[in-house]
Amino acid sequence: MSTTTKVQIDTKTFIRFWLVIIGFIAAGYLLYKASFGLSIIFAALFFALAISPLVKTLAGIFPSKSRNFAIALSYIIVVGFIIAFLSVVVPTVINESIRFFNGLPSLFDTATGDIGLINKIGGTLGIANLQDQISQIVQSFSNNLSGDFGNVLTASISNVGSFFAVVILALVLAFFMLTEGPSIVDTFWHTMGNSKNTHRAKHVVKRLAETVSKYVSSAVTVALINACATAVAVFIICLCFHISPGLAFPFGLITGVFCLIPMFGSFIGGAIVALLLGFNVFWAGIAFLIYTIVYLQIESNIISPKIQGKGMQLPALVILSAVTIGVYTFGLAGAIISIPIAGCIKVLLEEYGADWMDDGKINASNFDDSKKKSEDKKPVKKDDVLIAKK
Numbered sequence: 001m002s003t004t005t006k007v008q009i010d011t012k013t014f015i016r017f018w019l020v021i022i023g024f025i026a027a028g029y030l031l032y033k034a035s036f037g038l039s040i041i042f043a044a045l046f047f048a049l050a051i052s053p054l055v056k057t058l059a060g061i062f063p064s065k066s067r068n069f070a071i072a073l074s075y076i077i078v079v080g081f082i083i084a085f086l087s088v089v090v091p092t093v094i095n096e097s098i099r100f101f102n103g104l105p106s107l108f109d110t111a112t113g114d115i116g117l118i119n120k121i122g123g124t125l126g127i128a129n130l131q132d133q134i135s136q137i138v139q140s141f142s143n144n145l146s147g148d149f150g151n152v153l154t155a156s157i158s159n160v161g162s163f164f165a166v167v168i169l170a171l172v173l174a175f176f177m178l179t180e181g182p183s184i185v186d187t188f189w190h191t192m193g194n195s196k197n198t199h200r201a202k203h204v205v206k207r208l209a210e211t212v213s214k215y216v217s218s219a220v221t222v223a224l225i226n227a228c229a230t231a232v233a234v235f236i237i238c239l240c241f242h243i244s245p246g247l248a249f250p251f252g253l254i255t256g257v258f259c260l261i262p263m264f265g266s267f268i269g270g271a272i273v274a275l276l277l278g279f280n281v282f283w284a285g286i287a288f289l290i291y292t293i294v295y296l297q298i299e300s301n302i303i304s305p306k307i308q309g310k311g312m313q314l315p316a317l318v319i320l321s322a323v324t325i326g327v328y329t330f331g332l333a334g335a336i337i338s339i340p341i342a343g344c345i346k347v348l349l350e351e352y353g354a355d356w357m358d359d360g361k362i363n364a365s366n367f368d369d370s371k372k373k374s375e376d377k378k379p380v381k382k383d384d385v386l387i388a389k390k
Contacts, residue, residue, distance in 0.1 A: 039330070040166060044173035046337055048181065049209055050216035051078060055178060071178045079171070085253050092250040093276065204351045211347055212340045218307050219260055225303060226266060226295075227256030230273065233291045237277065241284040251276065261335045262323050266296055314342055 031038070051074050058070035192198045231252030238245045251273045258269025270292030278285025314322075319339060326338030 040170050041173060043333070044170045044177060046212065046340070047170065048174040048177040049212040050220075051174075052178070052209075053213050053217040054078075068179060071175065075171070075175065085257065089250045089253045089257075092247065093254075200351075204347065207347050207351070208344050211343045215340050215343060221307050222299070222304055223256045223259040226259040226269075226299065227252040229295060230255040230270075233288065233295075234273065234277070237284050237287050237291075240287075241281045243277070243280050243284060247277075261332070262319055262339050264323075265335070266299060267292065270296070314339070314346065318342055 054074045054077070055067070055070045058073050059065075059067055062069060062073075189198065189202055192201075231248045234251045235245050235248035237243070238247060254273055255266065255269035258265045258272070261268065270289070274285045274289040274292060276285075277288050319342070322338040322342040323335050326334030326336075326341075328334075330337070
């Protein structure tokens, strides 16, 4: 015989349930609409934490000056580097790419002019002057590629204005975070009181800030060493292969910036420089590629351990997973900030993971105790007589 259980829900509970659902949906929609603005604020916060060690260093060098002077000087250094990178590296990459596209037909003719193997293959297949036909195809491909490159460049220039507006907004936000942020944070902790939880939360926030700032400062130091070593290597290679030594500085900046990307950044930057040198002289690119392989071994075994120490002690799987998520979410910027975010998550797990586990054990033990009590109160059947346990 089946029994039917009816559950009655009053109107207030029903309305509250749907109000909670609607509230979550509305909050998610608002976060989605504000995602771009939140990304700018997050980028500004990351930038402020990143340059805070530089601000502290400059404040120690100029103790007679105010903190705002150190912040302004830090901004001049960082913004000057960004302007130098854009004004030197970007034109160099564009010029070398255009030179390669325009010289592609002559490079093909030089590589195949004295061989005659292509014409022999064409004669076997019944195609006359196969090499001339391929040369015409390469010429047409080079012209089309140059035209497409120019169109892409023109389209990119049209978006420069909006990009610089976002960058300026992020820099202004970071400036106010550095100038007014400490007083706002002190006011917040003063408002929270002097409880044990407040002191612990303050300690955790301090650890999070130190994790980001230490990682960025050590990564920037390694990148600067990489950039200087690349500039010297490119300068020597240019002298050996009769290439303009002026490429040393922009190519050093390229490898320095790509070195900020964890795991694969240094190799990607070295491969790009080797490719650009190969556009001028093939063996110059090969020589720099060999240098890159040797230098990466030195960097990973000597330079990085000395400067970064043990770092955040994250497994390689976690680093690779974080970089993958960062790249596919925020592109190049996501690859750079992925490791500090993973380090912050590790700090949170170290500080609060044990508490969460203890709470789970307490809840589980409570559940077990209640279950035992209910079993104790349950009557047992013995000799067809129900006897309740005392």
